[in-house]
Amino acid sequence: MLNILNFRASGWVLPLAIFVLTLLLLTFAVQSWFVSRSVFDNEIAHINRVALQNARSVMIARRESFNLLGQELLALNALQQPDAGRDTLEKVAFFMPGVVSLGLARSDGQMVLYTTPRESHANPVTLPNLQQQSSRLFRKALDSEDVVTGPPVWQNSSREWMLPLFYAVRDSYHGEVLAVLTGLVRLQDRLARWDGVDLGTDTSVVIVSSDGVPRYAVPVFNAYDSHAGRAFMQELMQQITDSKSDEGWLVHDWKQDRSRLTYRVHYSRIGDDLFNLVVRPQSSLWQAWRDRIEPALLAFLALLLGSIGVHRIVLRQQQLYQHNLLFQAHHDPLTGLLNRARLLYLMKESMLDDPEVAFSLLIIDLDYFNRINDQHGHAIGDALLKLVPQRLQSILSPGDWLARQGGDEFLVVFRNELSFRGRDVLTQAIKAALEEEFEIHNRVISVSASIGVANFPRDAIDPNDLLGKANAALYQAKGDGRNCIVHYSDDIAALSRRSKELERQLDGCWQRNEMQVHYQPQVDCRTGALIGAEALVRWKNKSLGNVSPAEFIPVAEAIGAVRQIDRFVMAEACAFIHQISQQFSRPLRISINLSPEHLLDPAMITEVTELIRRYDLAPQQLVLEITETAVLNDFERAAQQVSQLRALGVGVSVDDFGTGYSSLSYIHKLPVTEIKIDRSFVDQIATDLHDRALTSAVIAMGKRLHLEVVAEGVETASQWQILLEQHCDTLQGFYISKPMAASDFIAFMDNYSEEPQAFALR
Known part of the structure; x- marks a missing residue:
């Protein structure tokens, strides 16, 4: 859910980024507009102020020049003797920048002296005529201490505007106007x-x-x-x-x-x-504004494109992440096949969409796959699990489904329109394909498969029920010796119901005192002396009656109750062996079966240590029997646990030795003290030379490995005789006694202790 929310939230990142960037750009653009306008207006105003200052400075210079010229002309008495001042006036007019002509008039307006026009100003506007036209400005000059300018006049000869000037020359002491200087200057001189x-x-x-x-x-x-x-x-x-x-x-x-x-x-x-x-x-203002915001606009576009690019990358990564999460949720990580949950979903959808279309569900279990991991390594095992789907795909149709349930189990759904018989042929083809050898890393691997089959809608109309019934069929296939195909049937349904009832009744059965421990004697093969017993659990339920361990132990293992049963048996057996050892003043030993789950439990060593301490037993009085399955499930962990048991002094026996596939491959690697020959070898030892040879070989091997050899299932004197001749150490079986309750075992010991040889070869 969090990933989905993150994915949805990421969709708002780009719009939000664009909004923020756009807002920043607009803010900068508005600010830049006001700054640009301010700069624009300041430049224009500054130019105007400079121009105005320039004009004023020119006029001040004119006034100073006119004042000096007027004073000099008055000093030359030019008002009364015009010729005396003409040369001075001509020189000043010639050298003063922008001046076209100059004149001197009395305060009453009479022009007494003016310069001769230059050749470039032929047909000029005459100063007398201009003065007459500008009498108002002349009178204004009489009242002003500054140079008074008149309206510009156009001079055709030079095609330029002329500006008339009037300046009153005053007495330096009294300020009385004595004369008026007049002149024509080029207007452009104002902006020179x-x-x-x-x-x-x-x-x-x-x-x-x-x-x-x-x-x-x-x-x-x-x-x-x-x-x-x-x-x-x-x-x-x-x-x-x-x-x-x-x-x-x-x-x-x-x-x-x-x-x-x-x-x-x-x-x-x-x-x-x-x-x-x-x-x-x-437009210059707009251009200045555009020039100011152009870097920001380019940066905005770069950020926008970058944000879009990053957003697209992030979205692509998130989509890829979501796809990977979805793939991981629906597929097996090792093989890439559909997983169990996804297959159940697809089956449910198919059942709802096409309830009339039948299909078959297969559960395929690779027989003894753990042995491949132990013998060849997990890398080879994983490679095999990857090759199995390739074999299966060659048989499946495009519409069929293939999934891995976990471990070495695969699920196949045949969805084609074949009949049940046709799908059974395909199932046989799958089994045959898996029996062909696999070549992995230059090694040849052979496997077989147990297959359970259930059909929709004949067997179930719910995917979980269908899977459960296929599992029940697979369980039956394993019980039938593996390497076979079993279709779900009413018989299997009955067994399944029985199994479910066993599961229900097993819950808390030891608290209800339904579990009991029986003891089967073990005797010395040579002397017949009683040396100990094997503790065997028995279950008598009010509704189910007596239930065989062969039936309820697998169920207990399946529901995780077997360790509790182990602890109950170990506690009862240790208490009993302590009791009879005290009663008969002889240290008898007790053999107790240890389930694979309990053997690998880290707390098991502590539990055994506590039982030895609580019941004051010598460690040698306790022998724990383990099976080949327990060893093969996790050899390294099993070996570590066995080593710790031996360090305590507790004996360790390998039960049903010789029936497993790898007995010889691991027996010399474990620090065990005893091996038990399975009853299947002892049963025909008197009549079958092959079995007799096998028991002889096992006993001889045990002797060479310094292991004690126990034969179970001894039911006749001839079997005892043969085992004696083969130098077997210990015997156990119905010929001696069947398993007994604790009180019966004590009575048996009373009788047996009187005449131990009476049982030997009687």
């Missing part, structure tokens, strides 16, 4: 300092009069002298006039043909009739 300044292609400084006529502009004048330029300036001057402000901002469109370009204008008054304008297109 801007001619060498690079304002860029998008910025212009324009001098325009109140009538909207541009008088001068840098860097390009012709654009404003055009029809569109004059219209633009007239509209601007109309707005400036309406605003009644000497300085401010305007935004206006320049219309030309069908195009329209917006300009931002800062204006300031530089004279009675003149305004200085700094004009810059609004």
